[in-house]
Amino acid sequence: xxxxxxxxxxxxxxxxxxLSEPSSTRLLADRLAEAxxxxxxxxxxxxxxxxxxxxxVATQIAHNFxxxxxxxxxxxxxxxxxxxxxxxxxxxxxxxxxxxLFKSFFDVLDKDALAGKPVLLGATGGTPRHSLVLEHAxxxxxxxxxxxxxxxxxxxxxxxxAARDDDFSRRIARAGGELASLVAPHAAAGTxxxxxxxxxxxxxxxxxxxxxx
Amino acid sequence: MTATATxxxxxxxxxxxxxxxxxxxxxxxxxxxxxxxxxIALKAEEVGLDVFATGEHHNPPFVPSSxxxxxxxxxxxxxxxxxxxSTTLITTNDPVKIAEDFAMLQHIADGRVDVMMGRxxxxxxxxxxxxxxxxxIPLAIENYALLRKLWTEDVVDWQGRFRTPxxxxxxxxxxxxxxxxxVWHGSIRSPExxxxxxxxxxxxxxxxxxxxxxxxxxxxxxxRDRFEHYGHGTREQALVGLGGQVFMRRRSQDAVAEFRPxxxxxxxxxxxxSLEEFTDQTPxxxxxxxxxxxxxxxxxxxxxxxxxxxxxxxxxxLPLKTVLEQLDMLGEEVVPVLREEMAARRPAGTADAPTHAxxxxxxxxxxx
Numbered sequence: 029x030x031x032x033x034x035x036x037x038x039x040x041x042x043x044x045x046x047l048s049e050p051s052s053t054r055l056l057a058d059r060l061a062e063a064x065x066x067x068x069x070x071x072x073x074x075x076x077x078x079x080x081x082x083x084x085v086a087t088q089i090a091h092n093f094x095x096x097x098x099x100x101x102x103x104x105x106x107x108x109x110x111x112x113x114x115x116x117x118x119x120x121x122x123x124x125x126x127x128x129l130f131k132s133f134f135d136v137l138d139k140d141a142l143a144g145k146p147v148l149l150g151a152t153g154g155t156p157r158h159s160l161v162l163e164h165a166x167x168x169x170x171x172x173x174x175x176x177x178x179x180x181x182x183x184x185x186x187x188x189x190a191a192r193d194d195d196f197s198r199r200i201a202r203a204g205g206e207l208a209s210l211v212a213p214h215a216a217a218g219t220x221x222x223x224x225x226x227x228x229x230x231x232x233x234x235x236x237x238x239x240x241x
Numbered sequence: 242m243t244a245t246a247t248x249x250x251x252x253x254x255x256x257x258x259x260x261x262x263x264x265x266x267x268x269x270x271x272x273x274x275x276x277x278x279x280x281i282a283l284k285a286e287e288v289g290l291d292v293f294a295t296g297e298h299h300n301p302p303f304v305p306s307s308x309x310x311x312x313x314x315x316x317x318x319x320x321x322x323x324x325x326x327s328t329t330l331i332t333t334n335d336p337v338k339i340a341e342d343f344a345m346l347q348h349i350a351d352g353r354v355d356v357m358m359g360r361x362x363x364x365x366x367x368x369x370x371x372x373x374x375x376x377x378i379p380l381a382i383e384n385y386a387l388l389r390k391l392w393t394e395d396v397v398d399w400q401g402r403f404r405t406p407x408x409x410x411x412x413x414x415x416x417x418x419x420x421x422x423x424v425w426h427g428s429i430r431s432p433e434x435x436x437x438x439x440x441x442x443x444x445x446x447x448x449x450x451x452x453x454x455x456x457x458x459x460x461x462x463x464x465r466d467r468f469e470h471y472g473h474g475t476r477e478q479a480l481v482g483l484g485g486q487v488f489m490r491r492r493s494q495d496a497v498a499e500f501r502p503x504x505x506x507x508x509x510x511x512x513x514x515s516l517e518e519f520t521d522q523t524p525x526x527x528x529x530x531x532x533x534x535x536x537x538x539x540x541x542x543x544x545x546x547x548x549x550x551x552x553x554x555x556x557x558x559l560p561l562k563t564v565l566e567q568l569d570m571l572g573e574e575v576v577p578v579l580r581e582e583m584a585a586r587r588p589a590g591t592a593d594a595p596t597h598a599x600x601x602x603x604x605x606x607x608x609x
Contacts, residue, residue, distance in 0.1 A: 094513030097452045099522050227432045227463065230440035237379055237402060239386045 037074040038215045040064060041112035045082045045119040045130035046152070053152045054081070056184045056200075057118040060150055063204025064116065064211075071208065073215045078112070080105045082129050089129070092136045102136070110141045114211035115175070117166075118150035121158040125165040126151070134169065143174040146210035148203055149181035159183035178206035246593040248584050251576045252292025253285050253568070254327040254484065254551040257305035260558035263506040268558075271304050277561045278305070281554070282315050284565050286322040288572020291594075294325035294357065294551060299366050302508075309342040316350035323596070324350055327446075327551065328359025328427040332377055333370035335404065336384040340391035340412040347417040352597030357425040357446055357482075358385060360434075376403065378433065389441070392421035420604045423595040425482055425549075428460060435460050439467030439479070444595065446482035447544070449524050450553060451510065454543050457483075461544045478592040482549035483540055486525045489570045493528040499563075500527050507557040530574040537579055546587045548594040550579070 046053030468479035
């Protein structure tokens with residue numbers, strides 16, 4: 029499992045906060061996932077991508093706020109994200125930022141759950157004027173969560189889907205390539221994060237306080 | 242002294258919330274709620290339960306700010322009931338006062354006392370008692386270490402970070418028969434508390450009300466592993482308590498219909514998932530006594546055989562009369578079956594529930 033020639037496929041989690049079906053947010057998410065897969069394959073690494081449509085767990089996310097815990101369905105979505113080697117996170121732009129649903133999902137994750145995780149950022153909107161949402165809203169969110177965001181983030185306005193030039197496609201390919209190089213080492217290492225709670229031995233806590241027994 | 246061993250103790254724990262009854266809109270007065278809590282505790286003994294535990298809170302809408310006052314009254318009015326807390330705030334109470342209050346209560350109640358330590362979940366309470374919220378965990382650790390010392394050593398010299406030093410101090414009265422009250426450590430989410438309970442060989446109480454099973458399974462497994470690691474006995478000898486929450490009527494559909502408005506408006510989880518979703522995901526059981534028995538019997542399959550089962554019965558504005566009816570059913574129909582079934586399924590080597598008599602016997606055995 030740890031030898032270099034028996035690499036396992038890397039797992040990508042694709043989080044889409046699109047609300048319509050089909051949505052341009054999901055469309056962008058799928059293209060980013062495909063670009064990442066292609067780039068990984070060029071490095072000889074297979075990838076499996078699992079999609080989390082936040083629309084499908086919107087009610088469960090709201091319940092989590094009220095009860096303090098995730099139900100089975102939401103937990104499955106959370107585990108898909110936290111156990112992935114890399115994350116592709118795409119949101120529509122609402123009121124000059126990521127959507128409330130998108131933020132709410134990341135609000136119910138443990139604050140350390142994404143630490144060190146490679147992530148590719150994407151956003152969609154009706155006009156290119158909102159494209160800096162990626163840099164001014166999304167990137168700080170993932171910086172706070174200590175995720176490792178790929179330098180290229182991709183914004184898709186309505187016009188981009190109709191554009192004849194290949195700028196948009198090239199940007200997607202570049203972003204996918206960046207995420208691929210961030211997650212590829214995970215395949216070689218064959219490691220995956222564990223869910224066991226780790227605990228500081230009590231003697232250490234006592235010693236830190238110099239509490240006498 | 243060889244008291245009859247109790248494999249598992251059953252009882253109730255109360256938060257002491259003053260909540261409007263959503264079906265009438267009426268809010269009980271603090272006086273009514275406090276008197277209701279006492280009536281409920283006395284009823285617990287009457288129907289054959291083993292334990293009554295009260296929370297400690299220092300802000301509205303909760304009334305039980307002074308647990309040993311309440312438990313002292315109950316000590317005089319009961320004969321068998323074990324009086325406990327859920328929880329006693331180890332962070333903001335002076336450990337000297339905890340040592341004194343609970344030792345005094347032990348004498349008054351002839352040993353029918355134990356205590357559950359908790360950090361509390363209300364941040365603002367720290368400054369109300371002169372403490373610094375930023376020191377929550379260190380306070381819990383230092384205060385508890387001092388509390389143990391005050392109970393086990395007659396003369397204490399002590400110096401710490403959070404209170405004035407003690408020189409040649411004796412906490413009075415000394416614990417009854419030289420054996421301090423048994424201590425549980427209560428936790429909703431912290432693995433650190435499981436570790437602390439295991440380190441001292443104390444009991445670990447998993448609130449178990451809100452979170453899905455897997456979460457508590459992890460915490461209890463951690464506690465059992467660490468209990469063994471610290472040499473207090475096998476994993477099976479670790480002392481585990483669990484919370485639970487039930488509402489019963491003879492017919493399942495009557496229970497659901499009657500409890501639904503209380504569930505839907507409950508301060509802790511109301512306005513969220515449906516009653517059906519919540520009963521599916523948490524230990525809450527709303528149904529017939531048999532359904533309560535069936536669901537409670539699954540707890541040991543998830544968490545291993547355990548020593549104490551407490552039910553949350555009086556909350557969310559349920560009227561006193563209803564709570565007393567619930568306790569009748571719990572004591573007469575549910576607990577006797579659970580006692581028998583759990584005893585029958587219990588593997589040899591499982592620890593019995595902690596009682597003062599058993600702990601005195603153990604203490605004297607160790608002293609010989």
